Amino acid sequence: MEVASSMSMVMAVLTDPICLLWTFVGTFMGLVFGSLPGLTATMGVALLVPLTFAFPTVHALGMMLGTYVGGIAGGAVAAVLLNIPGTPSSVVTTIDGYPMAQQGRAAKALGWAATASFFGGIISWLVLATVAPQVARVALSFGPPEYAALALFGLMIISSVSGKSLLKGIISGLIGVWLSLFGVDPIMGDLRFTFGNVNLMSGIAIMPALIGFYAFPQILRGLSEEQSTEMKTARLNLSDFIPSLLEIWRSKLNILRSSVIGTFIGMVPATGGNIAAFLAYDQAKRFSKTPEEYGKGTHEGVIASEAANNGVTGGALVPLLTLGIPGDSVTAVLLGGLMLHGLQPGPQLFSKSPDIIMGIFTTLLVANVFMYLIQLVGIKFFVRVLKIPNYYLAPMLVILSVVGSYALRNSLFDVWITVLLGLMGYIMLRGGFPMAPTVLGLVLGPMLESEIRRSLILSAGDWSIFFVRPISVLFIGLSLVIALTVAVKSFKKGQKTDEVEASI
Amino acid sequence: MKARAAEYWVIGILTVGAIFFINQAQNVSSATLPGGIGPRTFPLIIFWAILILTACLVGAIIWEKVKEKKVVSIEVESHTNLIWRIIPYIPRQTLIVIAMCLLLVFLWQYLGFIIVAFLFVAGASLFLAPAEKRSIPRSLVLAALFAVVIYALFVYVFKIPLS
Amino acid sequence: MLKNRLNKLVLLLVLAAVLIASTTVFGAWEPRREITIIIPWSPGGATDIMARKLQPIIKREFGVNTIVLNKEGGSSAVGLTELITSRPDGYTVALASSTILSLMGQNQISWGSDRFTNLCLVSEDPMLLAVNKDAKWKNLDEFLADVKANPGKITIGTSASRNVNHADAVLAAQSVGSSIRQVPFNGGSRVIAAVLGGHVDALVLKPSETISQIQAGELRPLGIYRKERLASLPEVPTFQELGYDVFPYGPVDQISYLVAPAGLKKDVKDKLVEIFRGAMLSEEFQEFSKQAGFVCNPIYGNEFDKYIENLTNALAEVAQKVY
Numbered sequence: 007m008e009v010a011s012s013m014s015m016v017m018a019v020l021t022d023p024i025c026l027l028w029t030f031v032g033t034f035m036g037l038v039f040g041s042l043p044g045l046t047a048t049m050g051v052a053l054l055v056p057l058t059f060a061f062p063t064v065h066a067l068g069m070m071l072g073t074y075v076g077g078i079a080g081g082a083v084a085a086v087l088l089n090i091p092g093t094p095s096s097v098v099t100t101i102d103g104y105p106m107a108q109q110g111r112a113a114k115a116l117g118w119a120a121t122a123s124f125f126g127g128i129i130s131w132l133v134l135a136t137v138a139p140q141v142a143r144v145a146l147s148f149g150p151p152e153y154a155a156l157a158l159f160g161l162m163i164i165s166s167v168s169g170k171s172l173l174k175g176i177i178s179g180l181i182g183v184w185l186s187l188f189g190v191d192p193i194m195g196d197l198r199f200t201f202g203n204v205n206l207m208s209g210i211a212i213m214p215a216l217i218g219f220y221a222f223p224q225i226l227r228g229l230s231e232e233q234s235t236e237m238k239t240a241r242l243n244l245s246d247f248i249p250s251l252l253e254i255w256r257s258k259l260n261i262l263r264s265s266v267i268g269t270f271i272g273m274v275p276a277t278g279g280n281i282a283a284f285l286a287y288d289q290a291k292r293f294s295k296t297p298e299e300y301g302k303g304t305h306e307g308v309i310a311s312e313a314a315n316n317g318v319t320g321g322a323l324v325p326l327l328t329l330g331i332p333g334d335s336v337t338a339v340l341l342g343g344l345m346l347h348g349l350q351p352g353p354q355l356f357s358k359s360p361d362i363i364m365g366i367f368t369t370l371l372v373a374n375v376f377m378y379l380i381q382l383v384g385i386k387f388f389v390r391v392l393k394i395p396n397y398y399l400a401p402m403l404v405i406l407s408v409v410g411s412y413a414l415r416n417s418l419f420d421v422w423i424t425v426l427l428g429l430m431g432y433i434m435l436r437g438g439f440p441m442a443p444t445v446l447g448l449v450l451g452p453m454l455e456s457e458i459r460r461s462l463i464l465s466a467g468d469w470s471i472f473f474v475r476p477i478s479v480l481f482i483g484l485s486l487v488i489a490l491t492v493a494v495k496s497f498k499k500g501q502k503t504d505e506v507e508a509s510i
Numbered sequence: 511m512k513a514r515a516a517e518y519w520v521i522g523i524l525t526v527g528a529i530f531f532i533n534q535a536q537n538v539s540s541a542t543l544p545g546g547i548g549p550r551t552f553p554l555i556i557f558w559a560i561l562i563l564t565a566c567l568v569g570a571i572i573w574e575k576v577k578e579k580k581v582v583s584i585e586v587e588s589h590t591n592l593i594w595r596i597i598p599y600i601p602r603q604t605l606i607v608i609a610m611c612l613l614l615v616f617l618w619q620y621l622g623f624i625i626v627a628f629l630f631v632a633g634a635s636l637f638l639a640p641a642e643k644r645s646i647p648r649s650l651v652l653a654a655l656f657a658v659v660i661y662a663l664f665v666y667v668f669k670i671p672l673s
Numbered sequence: 674m675l676k677n678r679l680n681k682l683v684l685l686l687v688l689a690a691v692l693i694a695s696t697t698v699f700g701a702w703e704p705r706r707e708i709t710i711i712i713p714w715s716p717g718g719a720t721d722i723m724a725r726k727l728q729p730i731i732k733r734e735f736g737v738n739t740i741v742l743n744k745e746g747g748s749s750a751v752g753l754t755e756l757i758t759s760r761p762d763g764y765t766v767a768l769a770s771s772t773i774l775s776l777m778g779q780n781q782i783s784w785g786s787d788r789f790t791n792l793c794l795v796s797e798d799p800m801l802l803a804v805n806k807d808a809k810w811k812n813l814d815e816f817l818a819d820v821k822a823n824p825g826k827i828t829i830g831t832s833a834s835r836n837v838n839h840a841d842a843v844l845a846a847q848s849v850g851s852s853i854r855q856v857p858f859n860g861g862s863r864v865i866a867a868v869l870g871g872h873v874d875a876l877v878l879k880p881s882e883t884i885s886q887i888q889a890g891e892l893r894p895l896g897i898y899r900k901e902r903l904a905s906l907p908e909v910p911t912f913q914e915l916g917y918d919v920f921p922y923g924p925v926d927q928i929s930y931l932v933a934p935a936g937l938k939k940d941v942k943d944k945l946v947e948i949f950r951g952a953m954l955s956e957e958f959q960e961f962s963k964q965a966g967f968v969c970n971p972i973y974g975n976e977f978d979k980y981i982e983n984l985t986n987a988l989a990e991v992a993q994k995v996y
Contacts, residue, residue, distance in 0.1 A: 045668075049716070051717070052715070052716030052717045052721075053668055053669055053670070053716070055716065055717055055722070055725065056669075056725040056728070056741070057669070059725065059729065060729075145866070146866055146869050146870035146871075147870055148866075148870065149867060149870055149872030149873075150856075150867070150872065173563065173566060173567055173570065174567070176563060177520075177524070177560065177563050177564065177567065180556060180559055180560045180563065181524070181560075183556050184527075184531075184556055184557070184560065187552075187553045187556065189747075190747075190748060190833075191538075191549035192857075192859055193542075193543070193546065193549070193834060193857050194539070194541065194542065194543070194548070194549050194834055194835075194857075195833060195834035195835035195836075195839075195857070195996075196538060196539045196541075196549045197538075197781060198538050198549055198553065199531065199534055199535075199538070199553075202783075204746075204747050204750045204751050204754050204782065205746060205747065205751055206747075207746065207747030207748065207750055207751070207781075208745070208746035208747045208748070208751065222611075226604050226607065226608065229601065229603055229604050229607060229638065275862055275863055275866050276859065276860070276862075276863055325866070329865075329866070329869065329886070329891070330865075330885040330886055330889075331862045331865055331866050331869075332862055338717065338862070339716065339717030340717075341717075341862075342717040342718060342719070342721070342722045343717065345722060345964075345965060346722055346725065346726065348961075348964060350884065350885035350888065350964075351885060352885030352886055352888070352889050352891075353885075353886075353889035353890075353891060354885065354888060354889045395639070395643070396638070397634075397635050397638035397639040397640075397643075398631075398635050398649075398652060400607070400634070400638065401630060401631040401633075401634035401635050401638070401653075402631060402656055404607075404611060404614070404630065404634070405614075405627045405630060405631060405656070405657075405660065406660070408611075408614065408615065408618075409623070409627075409660060409664065409672065412672065413664065413668075413670045413672070415743070415744060415745055415746055415751075416670075416671065416742060416743065416744050417744065417746070417751070418615070418618065418619060421615050421618070422615060425611055425612060425615055428611075429608065430523070433516050433519050433520055433523075434516075434520055435516075436513060436515075436516030437513060437516035437517040437519065437520045438513055438516075438517070439520060451556075455552040456859065458547070459542075459546050459547045459552075460856060460857070460858070462545050462546050462547060463543050463544070463545055463546045463828075463854060463855075463856050464828060464854075464856060464872065464873070465545065466544060466545040466825075466854070467544070467545030467546070468545070543854070543855065544825065544854065671740065671742060
């Protein structure tokens with residue numbers, strides 16, 4: 007593609023006010039969707055597919071991409087302010103974001119979240135816009151054994167996000183896996199534990215579980231506590247919440263590493279923002295000089311999570327645009343949207359419709375800029391949520407959560423699931439069981455199971471398939487190293503202090 | 511000791527649940543493709559793991575108790591009724607809000623979203639607000655506004671039907 | 674006094690009967706409010722896109738408003754259970770597919786086809802066997818000869834299990850008296866990625882899922898599970914013309930079709946068929962079907978009932994003998 011002609015296509019988008027307007031509206035809508043618990047980026051894009059049907063293609067794409075970027079970034083708002091992840095990919099943001107808010111640094115946490123999201127988006131955009139065709143093949147090297155090893159590696163992260171007690175963390179993780187076991191078996195198609203209920207055939211979806219485990223316990227706990235998150239919200243200056251260039255420079259490695267992890271996970275089909283955020287958080291903690299700060303409100307945790315989940319946006323578009331294979335659930339919907347506009351995403355899109363490709367690149371960049379700007383203006387208003395008295399906020403949050411879980415599949419069954427899991431989550435929270443491992447188990451448990459079984463079908467029952475492939479060996483090796491270090495550490499700790507409470 | 515009581519509850523639920531599901535797993539087919547693992551194996555591993563780890567947790571708690579007994583001679587709470595140690599201390603208002611939530615979902619299908627949301631927000635906010643800050647007109651207006659705005663947002667803007 | 678009342682009652686009853694009869698016999702039914710189309714799959718999926726594409730056409734050509742309601746879950750069982758329990762008044766229809774017939778064949782759901790009023794066929798998506806562009810098999814004969822020579826060695830990726838994909842993969846091997854190793858994936862895009870990455874030898878998917886990779890030359894299509902060749906992929910031969918019988922139990926087609934709850938009145942049914950067929954036969958929708966790679970030949974009436982009956986039987990037989 008000639009540079010001159012592609013530049014003119016970029017200019018065509020940038021000078022088209024209506025296109026910019028729709029991208030702005032899309033980004034705004036995405037932020038709203040992302041920050042409301044229960045409404046996700048996937049849903050926002052799916053709703054836009056028919057709405058933008060009559061638009062010119064690039065306008066429609068701009069709006070959908072804006073919703074994608076905004077939806078993933080917006081999840082951080084509820085995660086920080088309320089400890090309720092707005093989208094599945096912002097679960098990790100709660101781990102450090104909420105403690106920051108409790109310490110009166112909510113605006114700062116949101117500023118970091120927005121900044122990290124922006125960097126994640128831009129770095130993944132760079133990868134997409136420059137080397138997409140070259141790196142797309144990397145994603146294809148992931149076969150079932152590699153997925154299985156990745157899932158195993160991911161489950162090791164439980165050790166990083168368990169908080170005080172590793173034992174409780176593992177149990178929480180297993181509860182998540184348990185919840186993922188209902189419904190049609192991923193390999194054979196047999197029914198498991200459906201008890202004759204049609205609604206259970208597709209299992210327990212992640213969103214109702216997430217709302218149940220995060221939103222309800224949080225709301226219920228909030229009732230019995232006086233507002234602990236109250237903070238001074240008067241007269242926030244930009245410098246109070248936007249990290250300075252110096253601060254950004256100090257975290258450059260974390261930002262870069264997390265964004266790259268996000269981009270890479272985005273490129274691997276059928277993974278997504280939450281896995282990326284967990285991996286990035288784990289890596290940030292391991293590389294950190296002060297790992298003990300993680301979980302207690304360090305901005306580095308927020309950076310890792312948000313840079314990674316927005317890194318997914320550009321990454322997930324790589325296989326979609328180059329191979330016609332969506333990288334995550336949102337891009338799967340985008341694929342449908344492109345087809346409705348008469349486009350076949352895939353290798354031919356670059357040669358056949360360079361204007362569309364340039365349109366996608368440009369609007370994606372613009373959407374990231376809009377996302378940052380809207381958040382910078384918005385943070386002042388977001389933090390006012392904390393000023394709403396709890397006796398108004400809690401009932402409203404209940405309604406929002408319930409509506410969110412209903413709207414996912416238009417199903418009251420999901421609402422019941424949400425409420426029941428909410429009660430379970432409340433008891434777990436009271437008993438000191440961490441929630442993040444549950445989400446990890448819910449996401450990675452089924453992946454581990456189905457990929458192991460799939461690999462064994464491929465190898466006709468030969469387990470060596472996991473040990474002859476380099477990527478798979480790498481992940482299995484890393485998992486072993488983590489398991490060993492954790493074991494040694496807890497053994498030492500047990501010897502040194504002889505304090506059982508620390509390990510319970 | 512409320513945290514401890516909640517722990518007992520989780521342990522209880524997990525133990526009963528895992529045993530029930532291990533039993534239920536017998537109904538799951540174990541047929542498989544050549545070389546593969548059947549649909550029954552993985553769930554069984556998970557349930558047994560839950561059972562074993564829960565037992566470990568019980569062990570750890572007992573171990574801690576034994577140690578505590580050595581250090582502090584008499585436990586204060588040992589005099590209180592066993593039931594009160596197992597029932598987690600849940601504040602009365604939390605219990606009532608839980609009941610309201612269940613009622614909310616139950617009534618939804620009969621009354622429709624707007625009415626249910628209005629009743630819930632109005633009722634819950636009046637119930638939860640401290641007496642000196644309670645204001646009936648304010649709660650009613652806020653609840654009505656909230657229900658209508660959310661309904662309009664979902665149905666007309668997002669095009670998600672709410673029954 | 675009592676008699677008087679009874680008389681009035683009889684009079685009323687007669688009047689009501691006449692009214693009801695006249696509407697069914699003389700007055701054709703017209704939709705007076707919007708029609709809800711239940712899509713038992715997630716928004717953004719192939720079925721959903723079809724419905725969304727039909728919406729504006731129906732509005733333009735017939736002035737009828739439609740609402741698309743996504744009720745996903747249970748491999749379409751959740752949404753279709755909702756349909757059969759709704760009132761047969763013509764204001765609720767759904768897009769069902771071979772999947773639900775397949776579930777019925779395996780007794781995974783507790784109700785059967787008799788709870789539907791079949792309206793018309795929407796799309797026919799014949800399956801396609803394809804391999805990586807670098808694969809050693811240049812055509813179907815070479816591939817099946819290899820399958821015959823190495824029973825149980827060659828892997829074929831399908832999306833999920835116990836559906837038309839699975840059946841067709843197995844039936845291809847059975848047509849040469851051999852077997853393959855079926856590798857079920859969660860969704861078509863994972864299957865394509867696995868074949869492009871060289872993890873799996875071949876795939877059986879719908880042309881609508883693979884057309885972009887085929888056009889780009891990344892995948893090599895070997896054969897189509899259909900009686901005639903496809904208009905969108907005219908160079909790909911069918912199994913039948915090369916002499917492989919892949920349909921020993923009757924044609925196992927991947928279709929989606931429009932249904933209403935059982936007990937729909939004749940005039941309502943006719944009107945709905947008229948509206949939806951009209952929209953599907955429009956130039957715009959036909960153009961869309963070609964581009965997306967599915968066949969839109971909306972047969973209806975007795976012909977269609979017969980078609981569904983055959984398909985149901987074939988799927989039930991496949992469920993017993995293949996899975």
